[in-house]
Amino acid sequence: MTESYTFTIKNESGRLDKFLADQLPDHSRSQIQGWIKDEQVTVNSEPSKANYKLQQDDVIALSIPEPVEIDAQPEDIAIDIVYEDKDVVVINKPQGMVVHPSLGHESGTLVNALLYHIKDLSGINGKIRPGIVHRIDKDTSGLLMVAKNDVAHEKLAEQLQDKTAGREYIGLVHGVIQNDRGTIDAPIGRDPKNRKKYKVVENGKPSVTHFEVIERFNDYTLLKLNLETGRTHQIRVHLEYIGFRMAGDPLYGPRKTLEGPGQFLHAASLQFVHPTSGERLSFSAPLPESFEQTLDYIRRL
Structure with a gap:
């Protein structure tokens, strides 16, 4: 079913695509730009461009097409x-x-x-x-x-x-964490400045991550991480928030980081009650070889 929206601009509000991205947080800016290009968005009943500068009293009409299955x-x-x-x-x-x-x-x-x-x-x-x-x-x-x-x-x-299922992660971060363990309790929501990212925001969803230091290196710390909640990018966002960004993370990590195909984060163990037998099951998975090789490398630094 097609969704339709109408917005009236009360004050000048910058670019058309950015305004719609702010109003429609469940849709990416690139997706919105595609709708504008396909003329599914009008301003004052006329097709417009993504970089159109909105003016007071402009009327935006949008029809979101049914998603392609x-x-x-x-x-x-x-x-x-x-x-x-x-x-x-x-x-x-x-x-x-x-x-x-x-x-x-x-x-x-x-x-x-x-x-x-x-x-x-x-x-x-x-x-x-x-x-x-x-x-x-x-x-x-x-x-x-x-x-x-x-x-x-x-x-x-x-x-x-x-929160009765257990999920434990192993992660490598930049910097040396002095506390042996800790809890990050900070709400997470979408980053208003970057649609691909999430961040700690005042009106975000409650999010809790527990961490424990496994090993410290000269410039890195290996952590055991347990999730109380399961927000998108939760561990990566929370670690960035306390100043220890995930190594290898192309989205939240620093520009100069360890080489690899992505963040050094591994879901190492999982516990849950079997839905039929009622038995509590526990599973573990070793670190990938590339992760182990990276740890051997930074131990020698």
Whole structure:
């Protein structure tokens, strides 16, 4: 169903695309620019350009087209299945793999691989995210749970919501953290200045990350990190907020950082109660070889 919006400018408000991005936080600025180019946005009943400078009393009309349905197809992609039974699968996702298809990532995702290797997957999240109970970033490696039926999916999702499922990460940050452990309790929302990023903002969603130092180096610290909440980019945002940016992170890290395919962040362990048996299960996955090699390198610095 097409969504329609109308906005009347009370004061001069800068560029048209930026104004719409601020009004529609669930849509990217590039997506909005595409709508403007396709003349789905008008200003005073006339097509406009993304860089149009809005004036007082301008009337903006926008019709958001129905999203194009992406049809996820099974693909013979090797995946590391750590555990599988009739209800649950635990996957050790490699760094660089997107979890589910989206515009720009229609193939090569974990979902494409799951559709090939796993006979049944829950349908709660539709055709694009079958079985996916939670996600980890493309360039974060490690464990995530997948549901094979809707009952299992609901029970696993409840554990994430109730904070009874355990998720532990290993991360490498720039700088030497002096405290052996700590808690970052700071709300996270979308960064108003960069649509691709999130940041700590006053009106953000409650977010809590616990950390413990594993090893200190000359200019880096290796951390064990536990999530109480599961916000997008939560660990990366929280560590940037306290001044210790994730090594290798192209989005939140410093410009001069360790070489690698992405941030040095690994979902190392996962615990949850089995949705049928009631048994508490625990899984662990070793650091990727590239991560271990980087640790060996900085130990010698």
